[in-house]
Amino acid sequence: MRVLSNAKTSERMNIPTTDHYLLKHAHVPRPLLGHQAAQFPVAEGLAAFDNLVLVDLEIRGGAIAAIQSSTQPSIRLSSAASSLPSAETSSRVPPVASPPLPTVDLRRGMVWSRFVDMHTHLDKGHIWGRSPNPDGTFATAFHTILRDRERHWDSEDIYRRMEFGIKCSVAHGTGALRTHIDAYNNQANISFGAFKALQEEWQDRITLQAASLVSLDYFLGPQGETLADLVALVGGVLGGVAFPNPDLDAQLDRVFALAQERDLSLDFHVDESGDPADDALERVALTALRYNFTKQIVCGHCCSLALQPHDRAQRTIQRVKEAGIGIVSLPMCNLYLQDRNQVATGRQYRGATAADTTQQQDAAPTHTPRWRGVTLLHELHHAGVPVAIASDNCRDPFYPFGDHDMLEVFREGVRIAHLDSPYADWSQVVTTTPALLIGLPQAGRIEVGCPADLVLFQARSFSELLARSQHDRTVLHRGRPIDTTLPDYAELDSLLVP
């Protein structure tokens, strides 16, 4: 058997050029192995603490043809395409009889599925160079985006910035992505048009989805129906921001009716504030139950839930569960935006009063955040609600940083929301769970028959994985390594000149 050593840690792994090869000694987070996971033995030491499984992965024709325990070779799952002995015959056929396969010894390096980034804003991305946010607040971000959109968002501007974001995502190892798209009036035609072109151009490399983004009052007029028709035409998801207002229930009714008529899934921004009175999540759940809505509903952010009294929050969580709603938290953006220079009750949407501002400025010119901005991820998870995390905004007035790197999102999510050990049990929040919530059941998992869409790391444990950026990761698409070079920031310079 020809074993290709992976001795130099700074070099990309030497993946065989044949379409049939073996990745030996891979540390895989157990939940990524799906229903097959229970068959593999519990690891020892730190790998047991992390809930990692040591396996050999046979890759054939761009798919995972077999998964075999590295420590107990008799435990082996295979498809008909695999040329190696199956589970029934492996005990009778000695390993030396196996046909020699080009093999890479990963030496317990971690292997993940490609990531699923289910909540981004590609249309806003990478404008920080021309539209920064001087005070970092949600309100300033909101108005800065509005101005930038009016001035700059033609087809070329949208296309090139969205493409830049897609290049980053793919290079970092994301295999599926949903973006929200600001969709007021003619901007919807411009932005969805650019999105469709990119969706087609990149279809062999990444699955792209789009959801509309408008404040929900937009749906009350005839333009709401036009937008719903457009979303249906492009195979998108109907979405919007549920800002607190007296007409919210009527607005939700309208959105649900438009979605039901067109058989569309729903994806809302809700309660992105530190005001415990904001309860759009519960209202979405109640509307869904009233409609007996059967398509998938996703609610993103849900920050205020974390500041509500226990009983109130629990009631909402139960209703969310009953309605089958999936929750996506955006830990990096919400850590940045929430509790920023606001009074304790949170006034991001409504704006602080002059008296509040004066009082605050008298005390100190700036304010240290007291809370982390994330929703009740643990409580939702324990109640059986599917939870995911995602990247959200990237280098725009809502968030000046980010690179569409779902490993960074996971790393920061672990730190911000205490997604504690066994860390592998949280690996699903950036892989299998978002895949299911956006309707891609084969994505985000490492199972026999699934595409060999994998991310290979030098790191052997979660401590090693989360301590470094893992910029030298190897990304496989259909079993082949892709170019992981990130786009040059200078590509967008001509768009960013003020």
Ligand SMILES: [Zn+2]
């Ligand atoms: Zn968002």
